[in-house]
Amino acid sequence: MDWAEKLDNIQPFYVMEVLRRADELSTQGRDIIHLEVGEPDFATPEPILAAARKALDMDQTKYSLATGSKQLREGIARWYMSQYGVEVSPQRIVITSGSSGAFMLAFGALLNPGDRFAISDPGYPCYSNMIQLLNAEPVRIPVGPLSNYQLNAALLQPELKKGLRGALVTSPSNPTGTLISEQDFSEVTTLIENHGGLLISDEIYHGITYGQSAQTALEFSDRAVVINGFSKYFAMTGWRLGWMIVPEDALGAVEMLQQNLFISASSISQYAAMAAFECGNVFQEQLEKYNKNRVFLLDALTKSGFEIAVEPLGAFYIYADISRLLEQTGIADSRQFCNMLLDEAGVGVTPGLDFGQHRPGEHLRFSYATSFANIQDGVARISEFIEKHIK
Numbered sequence: 001m002d003w004a005e006k007l008d009n010i011q012p013f014y015v016m017e018v019l020r021r022a023d024e025l026s027t028q029g030r031d032i033i034h035l036e037v038g039e040p041d042f043a044t045p046e047p048i049l050a051a052a053r054k055a056l057d058m059d060q061t062k063y064s065l066a067t068g069s070k071q072l073r074e075g076i077a078r079w080y081m082s083q084y085g086v087e088v089s090p091q092r093i094v095i096t097s098g099s100s101g102a103f104m105l106a107f108g109a110l111l112n113p114g115d116r117f118a119i120s121d122p123g124y125p126c127y128s129n130m131i132q133l134l135n136a137e138p139v140r141i142p143v144g145p146l147s148n149y150q151l152n153a154a155l156l157q158p159e160l161k162k163g164l165r166g167a168l169v170t171s172p173s174n175p176t177g178t179l180i181s182e183q184d185f186s187e188v189t190t191l192i193e194n195h196g197g198l199l200i201s202d203e204i205y206h207g208i209t210y211g212q213s214a215q216t217a218l219e220f221s222d223r224a225v226v227i228n229g230f231s232k233y234f235a236m237t238g239w240r241l242g243w244m245i246v247p248e249d250a251l252g253a254v255e256m257l258q259q260n261l262f263i264s265a266s267s268i269s270q271y272a273a274m275a276a277f278e279c280g281n282v283f284q285e286q287l288e289k290y291n292k293n294r295v296f297l298l299d300a301l302t303k304s305g306f307e308i309a310v311e312p313l314g315a316f317y318i319y320a321d322i323s324r325l326l327e328q329t330g331i332a333d334s335r336q337f338c339n340m341l342l343d344e345a346g347v348g349v350t351p352g353l354d355f356g357q358h359r360p361g362e363h364l365r366f367s368y369a370t371s372f373a374n375i376q377d378g379v380a381r382i383s384e385f386i387e388k389h390i391k
């Protein structure tokens with residue numbers, strides 16, 4: 001059987017190669033430190049588990065409304081008021097199957113075949129894959145330290161001249177952990193909207209910031225589509241629950257697509273998530289742990305010769321430039337670096353190749369969403385590996 005030709009444009013994740021090899025090595029009895037995995041390593045807090053158990057006991061196991069449970073949407077609207085001081089009508093909130101489901105709905109509602117849509121490079125790989133699945137064209141805009149690895153108006157201008165259906169901002173970013181400045185965010189939103197385009201803001205790492213809060217696109221416009229979810233800050237990756245906030249005129253299209261593609265998000269997860277806003281300090285306590293890891297890892301990587309041009313102030317990632325280390329060690333590129341680091345030192349990291357086409361062979365992503373002991377052990381192994389290979 002010949003499967004769809006457009007699949008040729010969609011890349012598998014290199015990190016899967018790392019995970020497969022890590023698994024093989026673990027089976028052989030090797031102890032592997034995982035710095036490649038992009039999910040919180042702490043368990044979903046007890047109040048959320050209790051709410052899920054209660055939902056099961058009460059047989060709350062049917063479809064919900066396509067747009068999601070009213071109670072949860074109201075809870076999310078209150079969250080926007082308490083976190084950002086922004087008033088959002090629960091009517092504009094749609095509960096989705098992870099934020100991934102929300103991206104599919106947003107792109108599906110927006111993009112015609114051939115439409116051009118701007119994303120940053122490096123960036124989260126699924127955006128371009130979904131865009132291509134819809135026969136539209138991802139316009140990858142190279143970003144670097146000068147713009148905090150974020151899009152800005154100057155970078156978007158030339159592409160807008162060629163026509164763009166919209167652009168996507170991710171702040172804090174995966175893989176760089178950097179935030180967009182208030183000025184850039186405001187300018188990008190205005191610019192895109194003045195050209196009749198749609199700004200999509202991926203806010204999945206909101207809440208996970210260090211010393212500075214992330215702003216929501218809703219502070220600049222109520223025409224933007226905001227996407228967020230319970231996976232990261234709330235540590236609920238496996239519950240597959242997200243949400244999107246859409247302009248009123250998009251509601252009909254988004255609801256119709258949701259009915260057709262997903263029917264509704266998981267109702268058990270929705271019941272569970274209602275308790276997420278009432279978990280006390282657990283998420284803040286977790287944030288302090290991430291920050292301790294972040295500070296330690298940043299310092300240790302820099303001392304080992306990794307270059308981190310912009311301090312990552314959000315998410316749980318560090319995106320490091322390894323071009324100098326490649327020269328000093330003779331290792332060919334990020335993929336070979338990852339494979340050797342895993343085989344020889346037992347440390348898994350993600351090659352830049354997973355995040356786009358702009359200098360991916362010269363970058364690695366480290367995730368510090370793990371224990372401090374793992375970070376310490378990982379750092380010791382990495383520095384020994386580098387000392388061994390430097391000529």
Ligand SMILES: Cc1ncc(COP(=O)(O)O)c(C=O)c1O
Pocket residue numbers: 038097098099100101124170173174202204228229230231237241242
């Ligand atoms: C930037 C970004 N957006 C969206 C997602 C998707 O998350 P989920 O579908 O679990 O909400 C991820 C997952 O790693 C991510 O890194």
